[in-house]
Structures are given as C-alpha cells and as structure tokens.
Amino acid sequence: MPEQRQQLTASQKLTQKQTITQKLIQSISLMAMPLTELQETIREEVEKNPALEIIREAGEVDSPDRNENVNRENSVVEQDFFSDISDPGYQPVSPGDSDSKRLFLEGAVTREKTLHEILIDQLHLMNTLPELADLTENIIWNLNGDGFHNEPPDMLLTSDNPELLESALRLVRSMEPVGCACRDWQESLLVQAEIKGDSPPNFERFVREGLGLLKKRRPEDVRAKLRISLDDWKLCEAYVRTLSPFPGRLYSVDTPQYIVPDLIIRKEEGELTLILNDEILPVLRINPDFEKIGEESGINRDARRFVSDHSREARYFINSLAQRDNTLLKTARSIVEFQRDFFSGGPRFLRPLTLKEVADTIGVHETTVSRITTNKYAQTDWGLFRLKFFFTNSISGSGDAKSRISKVAAKEAIKEVMAGLDANERISDQALSELLAGKGINLARRTVAKYRNELDLPSSHRQ
Template sequence: MQIQRPAMMQEQKLKLSPQMLQGIQILAMPLQDLQARIQEELEVNPALEVVEERKTVSIDEFSGKSGDYEAFENTSDPGNIGDYTTSYGGYDDEASEAKRKFMEGAIARPESLQDHLIWQLRLQPLPDEFFQIGELLIRNLDGNGFHREDPLELVPEEMHPALRQVMSIIQGFEPQGTCTANYQDSLLVQARLSEEVVPSSVIPILEHHLELLEKGRLKEIARQLKVPEHQIERSLEFIQTLTPFPGREYSATSPQYVIPDLMITQKDGEFVIILNDEEIPVLGVNAFFDEVLQSQGDQKEVKQFVTSKIRDARWFIQTLQQRNKTLLKVAKAIVEFQRDFFLRGPKYIVPLTLRDIAGEIGVHEATVSRLTNGKYVHTDFGLFELKYFFSNAVAGTNAKGIQYSKEGVKAILKEILDSEQGGTLSDQKLADLLKKRGVSIARRTVAKYRKELDISSSYDRP
C-alpha cells in the first residue's frame, strides 16, 4: 500500500516580470506595431505624454535633413546614441494638416467580392433556405473566388442537391466563374456560360490538356484531339479572353507598406547608420504628476497611484530607448560583417549567423532574432529585411575555398539569368556556370533557388 507523505522540494523557475515582458515585446515590434503600442500606452497611462509629435517624412527627405536634438531626462528621444546621431528636420505644419485631412476624406472601403455577390443573390427570387445556402457559399470564398472549404461540408447531406443548384446560380453572377474549386474549374464555367461562339475544342482542352496548353504544345494537343492546329490556335485566343482568378477584381486587400527602421548609406567614404524614429513621437513624463505627488503626498492612495503611473511611464520610455540602442548596435555589427554587401551589392553578401551578431554585441541569439524579424533597412542597393543579412554557407570550389552565402548565390544566379543567354539556359547549364564561378551546387538546388527568385524554368521562359 502506497502512503503519501508531504515533502519539501526546492526548484528554480524563471519568471518574467510584466516590465521584462513588455521590454521583450517592444524589442520585437516593427515600426507599424510600435506606433500602435505607444498609442495604447498613452491611453492607459495619464503620466505619459507626447513631448513632440514628429511628422511623417519619406526616407529620402529623412536622410537629407540635419540638426541634432539633445537627449533629455524622462523622454524617449534617443538623441545621440553611441557613435550615431539621429537627424530631424522642420516641416510645414499647415500643409501637413491639409494633406492629412485630404487623405482621411479620401479613405473609402471598396466593395468586396462577398458584398458584390450577396447583393446579386438578394435580387434572385429564391426561398429563404436557398438564400441561406447561397450566403454560406459566398462567405466561404477566398480572394480569388474559390472555395476555402469543401462546400459539401457546409450543409447536411440531404441539402446537397439544393446546394448544387445555388452554386450553379452564383457561378453565373458577375464576375462569372466564382464559387468554383480552382482556376481550371473557373475557366470551364466561364467557357460554358459564354455568349460568344466557343470553338468546339475549348472544353476538351480545359478539361484534359490545360498543362500542355500552358507549355505551348499546340501541335501535340491538335494531334491528340485529332483537329487542325489552327483550331487549337483559335481555342487559345478564346481562352485568353477568360479570367482565371475572377475574384481578384473585387479584392478588398490593401497593399502593405513597409516603413524602414534604419537607413545605412555611404558618405565621404564612411558608413552612416540612421535610426528612423521620425515615425515615433518623443515621449515624456507629465510634469503635472510630479506636482500632484508633492502637493498630495500625505494621501496614501493618491501617492501610490501617481507613483505607479510615473514609474510605468519612465519604464516605458527606458524600454523604447533600449530598443533603439540595441537596434543600432545590431545594425553596426551587420555592417562590419557584411561590409562587401554595402560596398558592392547583394552578390557579395557573406554567410552570417545570429550567433555571430549576438557574440559581437553581447546579447543572446534570441534577442537578435526578435530584433531583426519584421524590421527593414534602406540601403544604397534597395530595401531589405534585417533577416536578409543572415544566410547559411554554400561551399565554394576555388583554390581559396571561399564560402558563399545562399543569398549571394541567388544574386549570382539572377545575374546569369538576366544576361542575354540566360533565358535559354537549363538548370543543369546554370549549375555548370555557377561551378565555373566557384559555386558548387546541385541542379535541384539551382531549381529551388530559381523558384525562390520567382523565375520560370527555361522551357516556360520567353
């Protein structure tokens, strides 16, 4: 028989305080998220205030301004951090306000694909049951107009005949071809609904020979269908008038804009690292709270509340300063390791690990990982995510045993493909040319890198 007895155990656990958790979260935030986080903190902490509201400015303007602000106590303005100086400039407040009002007035929510289809569904003389099924089908469509989930799983089995009827009705709505499984299904629906004269070979081509059509093998299609080649050419002309992704016309997805956190450029033979904090307001502690603390010092509850809010405000400001300092340290270390990239371009990027940067600036690898994720840097060679500069090594084959990074190899590969003869080179030919340049990788690796560069195979390239 087992007997349970109380026992004392000693163990160690790592617990994060709310302040530490806040610091980790802010460290990982790109500028867009950080702006929202600052606004949240301003709303919940009355002791925190905006000392200076900076105006939004393009990175080109930002890099051309000068005039330093000194860092002062109890504010988030980093001023001079280490060996780097942030830059600011003056702006026309009246013009900026007019532009803001114009932009706010111009913002309008575009009609989504679902809105457009449901509006047409309401015009149909359908019973309530059919309308409910139609709404389920429409809400199940993605931005292309295709089913997200199998539509047969949306309703019980006994309702499947009604579902198929409603699906057929929606497929005829504008734009035609939505409420389908994929682009092939959509093209078939559009061809069958077309009011134009449809060549007899169109449907067989879409059903069985679409892959051959994509590769331009018209003669082979004509041979298999036993029709003249000119008929296949007419079919191709008709198919090209159809829309493979009909829902995209009504896509309500907004473009995602990237705000660079840093700018690294050359000036007078030296690298200049600029922290883009123009997007972030300068924060400070509200002086009124200090006055309240002095005048109401004998009231315990008031004193506790005011002291707590001041402490939280100062901690938040300190966390922002620490984020900026660490970001500059990481940028400086990346420049030291990737000097050839910043001098000569992406082709010369070298292998680099998180451990290399972490060891250089004296932080944990996880800190570098959080800091570089989702943050971008504007360079003389374009806009890059900080993660771009970390790449595994690909062994070289020359006498010096030079190692190339994956991104460096991809840059060399793109250079070859962009040349006059590059469009006709197969993956094996590309692998052979890379080997002559001192990069030994397999044909399948070339194919993988080519796909990551969004470049078609030699068969599909013009």
C-alpha cells in the first residue's frame, strides 16, 4: 500500500506539473498576440469549453475602467497568476519562478508558429548561460518579418558587453532559417554563405557591389566594372540562388489587411489619457449554470470531473487574459511616462529608451516587456505607432538622460533644418553637423550623411 500511495503521489505531481506548464504556455501565447488574433482565439476557446460564457459581446459597451489618466497613481493591482488555483496539494509559483519558466516554455505553443516562436524553440533546446539566453531572446523578438532587426541590436544590451552581443547574434544567425538577425539582405546572404561554405571566388564582391548595381545596369557591364570573370560570375549567380535574401519570409504568416490599435494615447485638456482598446473583444465569465451541474448530488464521478476540469481551464484562460491586459497597461503607462515629451510634442522629442528601463520600472523581466510589445500598436495624436517604435538607442554618447537623443529625434531635427532652407539652397553634411551641434545635437558628419540618405534628402555630393 505505501508503494501504491507513492506511485499515486508521483502521478499527481506529474499531472500538476503538466497543468502548470500548459498554463504558462497559454499565458505566453496570449501575451504576444495582436488584438485581431486574440479576438479569434477567445471565440475558439468559448466554442470548445462549455464552462466559458460571453456576458458582453464585442463593441456593445465601452470599458470605462480601461480609460485612465496616466498622471494618476497606478491603480491596477498585479495579481498572482495562479492565486485562485484551489487544487489539493497545489504549491504556489513565485513570480520569479514563473517568469524564468516562461523563458523555456515559450516555444511550445501548439498553433501555427511564427518566425519568433520557431527561433525560440531552437534557443530552448540549447544549453546557454542565462545572460546569453536572455539577450538572444530579445534579439529574436526584435526581428521583423524578413528576419532582420527592427531596431539596432546594441540597444538591447543592458551593459557594455559587445562580445556577448556578438555571441547572441552568431547564435540566432546559425538557427533555421539561417541568416536571420542581420542588418539587411546583403549581410544575410554573406552570413548564409559563411555558414554553408563553398562559396565561389568573388562572391562577397558579387553580393556587396554587384547585386545592387544590377538594378540599374546590365549584367555584363556590372561584371566588367567589378572585374569578375564570366565563369566566376556564373558560379556566383548559381550559388546565390541556393540562398534566401529574406530568410524570415520562409515562415511568414498572412499579414492582416488592417491594424487595430491595442492602445489609444491622447492629450485631452492638457493631460495624457491612456485607453486599452478592448472593445472588439468579448467579456467572459465562468458559466454559473455549468458549475451548478458539478454540485448536483446525483451526478456521477466522470461527469463531476468533466465539469471541474473545464471550469478550471476556463478560470485559467480568463486569468491569462487579465494578466495580458494588466501587463500591457503597466508597460504602456511606463512608456508614456518615459516618452511624455513625444506624446506632447511629436517624434522630434522621442528620447532613448531600453526594454530594461521599462522592465525595471514595472517589476518584470525585460523579455516580458519585449513579448508584450510585439505586434502591438498605439494610436496617438501623432499617428499610429508600433510599441517597439518607442524603444530606441542613444546616438549622442552616454550623458545624463536630458542630453541623450534618439535616432528618430535626430532625423526629425535634420528634417526641420532642411525644411527651413530655400528650394535651391544646399548645405554640406559637415555644415549641417555643425548647425545641429549648435542646437545641442552632436552628430558626426558620417552619421548626418547616413541619415540624409535614409530620409532621401539632398546630400552634399549633389552640390
């Protein structure tokens, strides 16, 4: 009998562990979902779980509790994710334990996987140090649909450690699809060639110089300019066809035809107001009639277990939605506080901001901030922006917060100066750099030239 009880206890522990794992997977999946996908997921969950009931259809009534003035003290209380689990023998999971487990379970979501999830799956199979794993995951969440960086990866570093960044980049680039985590298609092709090996002679020149010139010139002219033999040129052409210039597109999902903002941030009567735009989502509760069935005296054990299991799953799902809303609101509130000047004055006033700064402010891991801001948008007085837009690194050294400037703000300053010039007036990159320095914006001449090119503004060489 003692041995039988031991086996039963082990079985109960395994079942409990599997339940917690499923809960974390569900939470992680919901956290990264855009609003339209979340709407569909809620509908699917209601259809398959009789314990869930819709008490308010999407769009019926406003959610006044979601509308709040961000100048007021944070009134949303963070709830323990598993606080209402009442199973016998259940041991609460600390927030720290929960957050660390999420890092390893994220890739296990059993729906059609995105590029991010496919890469994270592979990361979780690797035996990497925690610091490297965290940075690698942040790099993955920073990738766009092509597999390239949304923002410069060095902004994800929490300390001056370029070696760690290089290790994390190498790790992602070696995963399938090979060649992600690059600046552009040229770097990706060269990374793929390095990993694949056996590239033909002159392949680097073919990629760096030849492919770009082919848009405007005939192949034979480009080949002659680069002094590549016909045989080598043909080998390069054949080899490049075995690579993918945009590796992320191999796992792309259908792009939505329209974007529904997750947040609305407005300035009203001199104060910033933050609204969680959840009107397209139905409101759920546990179906009381369904739960009563489990309390009836004549019900058999299997039926009682059916009611109990589905009620528990429904409660898990509702808690996951609440946790998602809570995390999104706290993150958005922090972004608004950090970027208050932007919301009042526009892109010219966007300040440098890192995931870690927001994570430290709201008391979560930075990967949680990265996850909750993925595929999320905010409608502002200045337009519709990805939440990732508000995270940008400093380009003016490492002074105090007031002296730092973001890349977006620097570009806006350049546009401002250029807009003030006469139609036929030209200004050199050096002169523009000096003019910006007079305004307290220190940019090297090369940086000015690069930004002018990205903005498609007349550069000094056209004079």
